[in-house]
Amino acid sequence: MEISLEKWQKMVKRKAARRRHVTLAKIMLATTVAVFFAVLFLMPTFLTITNSFMSQSEISANYGQVFQTTDTGGKVFISERVNLKFIPDIVSFSQYNTVLLRSPDYLVKFWNSVILVVPIVVFQLTLATLAAFGFTRYQGRIKELIFFFYIILMLMPYQVTLVPNFLVSDWLNLLDTRWAIWLPGIVSPFAVFLLTKYMRKIPIAYMEAAQIDGAGEWQLFMRIALPLCKGAIGSVAILVFIDYWNMVEQPLILISDSMYHPLSVFLSKIKEAEIGLAFAVATIYMVPPILVFLYGEDYLVEGITYQGGIKG
Amino acid sequence: MKIAKRKKSKNILKYQQKGKRFSIFCLLPSFSGVMLFFVIPFIVVIYYSMIDNPINHEFVFFENFISVFNNEAFRLAASNTLKFSGIAVPLAVSLALLLAMMLNSKIPFRSHFRTFFLSPMMVPIASVVLIWQVLFHYNGLANDMLGVFGVHKIDWFKSDYAQIVVVILFLWKNLGYNMILFMAALSSIPKEILEVAEMESAKPWQIFWYIKIRYLSATILFVTIMSLINSFKVFREIFLLTGARPFSSVYMLQHYMNNMFERLDYQRLSAAAIMMSLAMVFIIGIMFLTENYFGRDVEG
Numbered sequence: 227m228e229i230s231l232e233k234w235q236k237m238v239k240r241k242a243a244r245r246r247h248v249t250l251a252k253i254m255l256a257t258t259v260a261v262f263f264a265v266l267f268l269m270p271t272f273l274t275i276t277n278s279f280m281s282q283s284e285i286s287a288n289y290g291q292v293f294q295t296t297d298t299g300g301k302v303f304i305s306e307r308v309n310l311k312f313i314p315d316i317v318s319f320s321q322y323n324t325v326l327l328r329s330p331d332y333l334v335k336f337w338n339s340v341i342l343v344v345p346i347v348v349f350q351l352t353l354a355t356l357a358a359f360g361f362t363r364y365q366g367r368i369k370e371l372i373f374f375f376y377i378i379l380m381l382m383p384y385q386v387t388l389v390p391n392f393l394v395s396d397w398l399n400l401l402d403t404r405w406a407i408w409l410p411g412i413v414s415p416f417a418v419f420l421l422t423k424y425m426r427k428i429p430i431a432y433m434e435a436a437q438i439d440g441a442g443e444w445q446l447f448m449r450i451a452l453p454l455c456k457g458a459i460g461s462v463a464i465l466v467f468i469d470y471w472n473m474v475e476q477p478l479i480l481i482s483d484s485m486y487h488p489l490s491v492f493l494s495k496i497k498e499a500e501i502g503l504a505f506a507v508a509t510i511y512m513v514p515p516i517l518v519f520l521y522g523e524d525y526l527v528e529g530i531t532y533q534g535g536i537k538g
Numbered sequence: 539m540k541i542a543k544r545k546k547s548k549n550i551l552k553y554q555q556k557g558k559r560f561s562i563f564c565l566l567p568s569f570s571g572v573m574l575f576f577v578i579p580f581i582v583v584i585y586y587s588m589i590d591n592p593i594n595h596e597f598v599f600f601e602n603f604i605s606v607f608n609n610e611a612f613r614l615a616a617s618n619t620l621k622f623s624g625i626a627v628p629l630a631v632s633l634a635l636l637l638a639m640m641l642n643s644k645i646p647f648r649s650h651f652r653t654f655f656l657s658p659m660m661v662p663i664a665s666v667v668l669i670w671q672v673l674f675h676y677n678g679l680a681n682d683m684l685g686v687f688g689v690h691k692i693d694w695f696k697s698d699y700a701q702i703v704v705v706i707l708f709l710w711k712n713l714g715y716n717m718i719l720f721m722a723a724l725s726s727i728p729k730e731i732l733e734v735a736e737m738e739s740a741k742p743w744q745i746f747w748y749i750k751i752r753y754l755s756a757t758i759l760f761v762t763i764m765s766l767i768n769s770f771k772v773f774r775e776i777f778l779l780t781g782a783r784p785f786s787s788v789y790m791l792q793h794y795m796n797n798m799f800e801r802l803d804y805q806r807l808s809a810a811a812i813m814m815s816l817a818m819v820f821i822i823g824i825m826f827l828t829e830n831y832f833g834r835d836v837e838g
Contacts, residue, residue: 256645413576447564493778
C-alpha cells in the first residue's frame with residue numbers, strides 16, 4: 227500500500243494531536259487525585275490548628291462528649307452529634323492565653339520535651355560523625371562486621387531494644403531520671419549508619435592529597451570529612467529530631483514519674499476538664515518540627531533518599 | 539639507596555599504624571556505648587530467658603519460650619500484629635508508589651504537593667490524635683459521612699474496626715516517607731530506556747511493568763521492609779488513641795511487652811524480646827538476600 231507524503235503528514239499530525247489530548251487528560255486526572263490526597267493529608271494538621279483558635283466554651287460545646295470520662299476511666303458516648311468545625315465561630319486566643327500565661331504546667335512539659343530531645347540530637351551526631359570517620363578510614367573485615375551489626379541493631383523495633391535499655395538503666399540506677407533516655411538515645415546507631423554511608427562516598431583522593439600535604443588524621447577529619455558532610459549532618463539531625471520529638475514508648479517505660487514526661491505522653495492523658503486547651507497545646511507541640519520542616523525540607527528529602535538501599 | 543627506601547616504607551607503615559589507631563579511637567565512644575546499652579544487656583536477656591526466676595537462677599532452657607508461646611494474650615497480640623502488618627504494609631507500598639508516579643508526571647505545583655504529602659511525617663502523632671478522636675467518634679464526621687451512604691454507625695474504637703482507624707493513621711503518617719524513596723528511585727531510571735520503549739510503541743502498562751517495576755524492585759523491597767518495621771511501632775499510635783488498655787482487636791505485641799514490664803516478669807519479657815529479634819533477623823536476612831539477587835540484573 228502506498229501512502230502519499232501529504233496523507234502521511236496528516237496522519238502524523240493527527241496522532242500527535244491525539245497524544246497531546248490524552249496526556250492533557252492524564253495530567254488533569256493525576257492533578258485531581260493529587261489534590262484529593264493533599265486535602266486528606268493536610269486536614270488533620272489544619273483542623274488541629276484552626277480548632278486551637280476556638281474559645282474554650284466552643285470546644286466543650288462541640289467536642290465535650292468525645293472526651294467525657296466515666297468513673298472506670300473509659301470514654302463514653304452520648305447520642306448527640308459531635309460538631310466538627312473547620313473554622314471557629316469566633317477567633318479567640320483564650321486557649322493560648324491560658325496555656326501560655328495561666329497554667330505553666332504545659333510549658334514545663336514542653337520544656338521536658340526540649341530538654342530530652344536536644345542533647346540526644348547534639349551528642350548522637352557528635353558520636354556518629356566520629357564513628358562514621360572511623361568506619362570510613364582503614365576499612366577492614368572486623369569493621370565491616372561491626373558495621374553490619376549496627377545496621378541490624380538500627381532496624382530492630384523498640385520492643386526489642388527497650389528490654390536491654392531497661393536492664394542497663396536498672397543496673398546503673400538511671401531509671402526515673404532523664405539519663406535513662408539520654409544515654410541510649412545518644413549511642414543509637416541510626417546516625418552512624420547514615421553518616422558512614424555518606425562519608426564513604428567522599429573520593430579517597432581528597433584524603434590522600436591532604437595526607438601528602440602533611441595533614442594528620444585529625445586534620446583529615448576536621449578539614450575534609452566534616453565540611454563535606456555538612457549537608458548530610460543536617461539531614462540526619464532532622465531525622466533524629468523528628469524521631470525523638472515523637473517519642474512515647476521510652477519515657478513511658480523508663481520514667482515512671484510523670485513530672486519528667488514529655489508533652490507527647492501528656493497529650494494522650496488529657497481529660498475532659500482540660501479539653502478546652504488541648505488543641506492549643508497540640509499546636510504548640512507541633513510548632514518546632516514544622517519550623518524545622520519548612521526550613522529544611524530539602525535536607526530531609528535528601529536524608530530519606532540516603533536511607534534507601536541500606537547496603538549501597 | 540636501599541636503606542633509604544626501607545626507611546621510607548617503614549615510615550609509611552608507621553604512619554598507617556597511627557592512622558589505624560586513630561580510626562579505632564574514633565569508633566570507640568560509639569562502640570562502647572552500643573556494647574554497654576545494647577549488646578551486653580542483650581546477652582543477659584538471653585540468660586534471663588532461660589532461667590526460672592531471678593532468685594533461683596535455675597536453668598529451664600526453653601520453658602519460658604513455650605509458656606510465652608502458649609499464652610493467650612501473646613497469641614492474640616502476635617496475630618493482631620501480623621494482621622495489621624498484612625493490611626497496612628501492602629497499602630503503604632502501593633499507595634506510596636502511586637503518589638510518587640503522580641508527582642513524577644507533569645502535574646503543576648509538584649513541589650507543593652511533595653511538601654503536603656511529606657508534612658504528616660513531621661507532625662507529632664500526639665498532636666493529631668485529638669482530631670482523630672473527634673473524626674472517628676461514635677457521633678463524629680466519619681460516621682456521618684458513612685451515614686449518607688446508609689451505613690450504620692460504627693463504634694470505631696471499641697470494635698474490630700479499630701484496626702481500620704489505626705491503619706489510616708499509619709498510612710497518613712508513613713506514605714510521605716515511602717513516596718520520597720520511590721521518587722528517588724523513579725528519577726534514577728535511565729531516560730533513554732524509557733524513550734526507546736516509547737519509540738518502539740510500547741504501551742504504558744508495558745513500560746510500567748517491564749521497565750519501571752524492574753528498576754524499582756530493590757526499592758520496593760526496601761520500602762516493604764521499612765514499612766514492616768514501622769508497622770511494628772504502631773503501638774505509639776494505638777496508645778495515644780486509646781490508652782494503655784485498648785480494644786482487643788488492636789492489642790499488639792508491644793502492649794503485651796508493656797504488661798510484662800509492669801509486672802516485672804523479666805523471664806517472659808526476655809523470651810518475647812528474643813523471639814521478636816529472631817523474627818527481625820529473619821526478615822532482615824531475607825531483605826539482604828533478595829536485594830543481592832534482584833540488584834544484580836539492573837545495576838550493571
